[in-house]
Amino acid sequence: xxxxxxxxxxIVAPPGIDKKPFWANVKxxxxxxxxxxxxxxxxxxxxxxGMVHDLDAYSHVSSRLLQKIDPFSHMALIAxxxxxxxxxxxxxxxxxxxxxIFMGNALGGWLYGETELRDLYIEGRSGVxxxxxxxxxxxxxxGQVSIYYGIKGYSKTVVSDRASSLMAIGHAxxxxxxxxxxxxxxxxxxxxxxxYGLLCCxxxxxxxxxxxxxxxxxxxxxxxxxxxxxGEGSGIMILEGEGRAEKRAxxxxxxxxxxxxxxxxxxxxxxxxxxxECARAIRMALDQAGAKPQxxxxxxxxxxxxxxxxxxxAAAIREVFGEAxxxxxxxxxxxxxxxxxxxxGAVDMIMTLLVMxxxxxxxxLNLEELDPRCAGLDYxxxxxxxxxVKKALVxxxxxxxINSALVMEKA
Amino acid sequence: xxxxxxxxxxxxxxxxxxxxxMKDGQSLEQALGVDSTEMVEVVIALQKAFGxxxxxxxxxxxxxxxxxxxxxxxxKVS
Numbered sequence: 001x002x003x004x005x006x007x008x009x010x011i012v013a014p015p016g017i018d019k020k021p022f023w024a025n026v027k028x029x030x031x032x033x034x035x036x037x038x039x040x041x042x043x044x045x046x047x048x049x050g051m052v053h054d055l056d057a058y059s060h061v062s063s064r065l066l067q068k069i070d071p072f073s074h075m076a077l078i079a080x081x082x083x084x085x086x087x088x089x090x091x092x093x094x095x096x097x098x099x100x101i102f103m104g105n106a107l108g109g110w111l112y113g114e115t116e117l118r119d120l121y122i123e124g125r126s127g128v129x130x131x132x133x134x135x136x137x138x139x140x141x142x143g144q145v146s147i148y149y150g151i152k153g154y155s156k157t158v159v160s161d162r163a164s165s166l167m168a169i170g171h172a173x174x175x176x177x178x179x180x181x182x183x184x185x186x187x188x189x190x191x192x193x194x195x196y197g198l199l200c201c202x203x204x205x206x207x208x209x210x211x212x213x214x215x216x217x218x219x220x221x222x223x224x225x226x227x228x229x230x231g232e233g234s235g236i237m238i239l240e241g242e243g244r245a246e247k248r249a250x251x252x253x254x255x256x257x258x259x260x261x262x263x264x265x266x267x268x269x270x271x272x273x274x275x276x277e278c279a280r281a282i283r284m285a286l287d288q289a290g291a292k293p294q295x296x297x298x299x300x301x302x303x304x305x306x307x308x309x310x311x312x313x314a315a316a317i318r319e320v321f322g323e324a325x326x327x328x329x330x331x332x333x334x335x336x337x338x339x340x341x342x343x344x345g346a347v348d349m350i351m352t353l354l355v356m357x358x359x360x361x362x363x364x365l366n367l368e369e370l371d372p373r374c375a376g377l378d379y380x381x382x383x384x385x386x387x388x389v390k391k392a393l394v395x396x397x398x399x400x401x402i403n404s405a406l407v408m409e410k411a
Numbered sequence: 412x413x414x415x416x417x418x419x420x421x422x423x424x425x426x427x428x429x430x431x432x433m434k435d436g437q438s439l440e441q442a443l444g445v446d447s448t449e450m451v452e453v454v455i456a457l458q459k460a461f462g463x464x465x466x467x468x469x470x471x472x473x474x475x476x477x478x479x480x481x482x483x484x485x486x487k488v489s
Contacts, residue, residue, distance in 0.1 A: 062427075063427045064426055064427045064428065067427065
């Protein structure tokens with residue numbers, strides 16, 4: 001099977017925009033989680049999050065276009081531009097009928113939506129922007145990026161909660177293998193911290209309410225855990241077939257060698273704590289990659305921080321890896337900036353690319369008292385751990401029992 | 412202020428373009444690449460600025476500032 005190469009990426013996230021500041025903060029184990037103060041949040045049970053700063057400093061989007069889009073599209077445009085530059089690709093020279101976009105998103109663009117809703121009540125119908133129709137829906141960033149670059153190939157937006165972008169990337173890989181496209185911009189974006197967006201997140205009952213200690217709130221696998229923290233951002237990578245990458249002498253960062261996805265099918269919010277379907281998704285990915293569990297050097301955990309989520313994920317890994325689970329470093333770097341929901345899988349993969357490049361596994365913040373039900377894994381806690389990572393497993397799960405797993409191999 | 416200049420001001424403010432981009436003698440579409448959705452906003456903004464009603468297609472992206480000013484002036488006859 002053709003190996004799919006990752007030849008560049010762009011990152012817009014709370015620790016930093018672009019790879020240098022992002023990695024510098026992650027490496028040092030610094031948390032970017034803060035109280036949300038963009039508006040009065042005192043009624044929200046959970047009102048902490050990972051926020052992106054200075055977006056405008058990195059943006060080349062005209063103020064005229066900014067009137068028509070939500071922040072999640074803005075972040076996707078910035079991340080796309082960075083990714084293309086990183087990969088050394090000038091889309092004007094490509095056959096745009098063979099270039100695609102595969103994005104993951106969970107919520108849509110609610111800042112735009114709720115602003116127009118308010119204007120409807122204050123000014124009536126004529127107060128609503130005509131761009132409302134195209135600004136809020138989850139596939140808007142896919143549209144905006146395609147318009148910006150003239151991209152016309154096979155594209156998709158995947159909506160599957162926190163597993164959205166890993167699934168979008170997995171799907172993109174299959175499309176490239178089937179040669180339905182030659183080049184794909186793949187990843188995700190999420191801007192969930194607006195008043196309505198944050199409400200949507202709060203009502204799933206899975207967010208931490210430790211608002212007075214934002215940096216310590218997100219403690220997956222810890223027995224004191226009470227849920228996760230949300231964040232905003234976008235991660236986009238450039239995917240192409242190995243042959244094409246080689247032909248243009250691209251700098252290949254890693255290959256995607258396996259992908260699997262399953263559903264728990266038991267509850268509309270909570271995953272199955274037995275982790276069996278999660279284990280099956282992991283096995284599908286490993287089998288496709290032709291990898292044995294003991295070949296894996298690093299596991300990027302979903303780390304939901306919920307009771308059933310963490311118990312199930314640990315159980316799934318123990319089931320697949322057996323005793324070898326104790327030897328494979330595993331961590332949840334997203335404890336430093338929050339779960340970026342639709343963008344989280346893409347950001348986890350980008351994190352893993354940096355882990356491979358620097359031979360350093362970032363820490364899981366706040367994991368100090370391991371829940372005995374989650375034992376059996378080699379959790380990296382405290383300081384970042386130097387470790388040579390050639391093959392990695394990335395796990396991304398979503399509400400209602402969605403499981404996805406992907407294997408990456410350093411080039 | 413002359414109607415034409417006020418129209419230019421409304422469009423420049425709404426679309427966030429520079430005044431010199433809205434060239435005389437060119438239609439909105441030619442000068443600024445105004446699309447049909449932006450035109451909806453332009454019409455609403457002109458109605459508010461001049462206190463008039465405009466029927467669909469009375470003001471269109473194929474018109475120049477002069478032509479739009481003429482349409483608006485014809486509404487102010489009282």
